[in-house]
Amino acid sequence: APAQATSARPFVVLRDFAPTIQHDIRYHGPHNFVGTPVDGYREPLCILTRPAAEALRRAQWKLLARGYSLKVYDCFRPQRAVDHFVRWAKDLEDEKMKPEFYPNVAKDRLFADGYIAEKSGHSRGSTVDLTVVKLPPRPQRPYVPGEPLEPCTAPAGERFPDNSVDMGTGFDCFDTLSHTANPLITGKAREHRDLLVNTMAEAGFRNLVEEWWHFTLNDEPYPDTYFDFPISRKSVY
Numbered sequence: 628a629p630a631q632a633t634s635a636r637p638f639v640v641l642r643d644f645a646p647t648i649q650h651d652i653r654y655h656g657p658h659n660f661v662g663t664p665v666d667g668y669r670e671p672l673c674i675l676t677r678p679a680a681e682a683l684r685r686a687q688w689k690l691l692a693r694g695y696s697l698k699v700y701d702c703f704r705p706q707r708a709v710d711h712f713v714r715w716a717k718d719l720e721d722e723k724m725k726p727e728f729y730p731n732v733a734k735d736r737l738f739a740d741g742y743i744a745e746k747s748g749h750s751r752g753s754t755v756d757l758t759v760v761k762l763p764p765r766p767q768r769p770y771v772p773g774e775p776l777e778p779c780t781a782p783a784g785e786r787f788p789d790n791s792v793d794m795g796t797g798f799d800c801f802d803t804l805s806h807t808a809n810p811l812i813t814g815k816a817r818e819h820r821d822l823l824v825n826t827m828a829e830a831g832f833r834n835l836v837e838e839w840w841h842f843t844l845n846d847e848p849y850p851d852t853y854f855d856f857p858i859s860r861k862s863v864y
């Protein structure tokens with residue numbers, strides 16, 4: 628069985644390491660596929676292992692030179708958050724967020740089709756979900772719980788407005804359109820996906836084929852350890 632660890636000693640807070648990287652920590656609030664804050668997200672922070680944070684800082688330097696910035700949606704994900712996803716998935720009645728996040732996929736296929744994992748790389752601390760923002764960042768309106776939901780597969784002007792560049796779908800859009808190499812993604816969205824994948828590859832990260840936003844550090848320091856501590860500065864210091 629994989630190791631479990633509750634100490635956060637080898638971890639850092641990304642803001643302290645790379646203050647120019649933008650943050651939109653979706654599982655801290657209600658704008659995500661569950662529709663509520665997720666267990667373990669006590670503060671809207673990106674916590675990562677030190678080598679992952681250093682690699683991300685290198686990627687950010689490259690993008691800044693070209694007039695872009697990274698924006699992180701999720702970083703270290705405690706095992707208790709993954710357990711929350713598993714619990715939520717078993718409740719097939721709760722499809723509150725389906726119209727936005729998985730309009731074309733049955734809820735009981737989300738794990739089987741590779742969009743969510745029961746043992747997630749995020750819990751090993753060197754995996755990150757992120758996008759690219761053109762500088763200066765455009766303001767972004769907040770999500771209002773209960774607002775009408777638009778499918779994440781709709782064109783950029785119709786789906787929930789994100790101040791990122793157009794990646795062809797929204798974040799956590801569980802759909803074949805989010806598969807990084809999907810040939811239906813062309814033009815600017817294809818260029819933007821390539822920019823993200825190539826920048827992250829140069830910094831030492833590999834992409835998940837099902838999700839353009841999900842990357843794992845190749846030389847991750849804890850390849851077999853699934854950590855479970857709350858996302859909070861107190862966990863790290």
Ligand SMILES: C[C@@H](N)C(=O)N[C@H](C)C(=O)O
Pocket residue numbers: 701741742743744745746747748749756799838841
């Ligand atoms: C849920 C999504 N953001 C994600 O990270 N999916 C992968 C497969 C995971 O859960 O590790």
Ligand SMILES: [Zn+2]
Pocket residue numbers: 701749754755756840841842
């Ligand atoms: Zn991910």
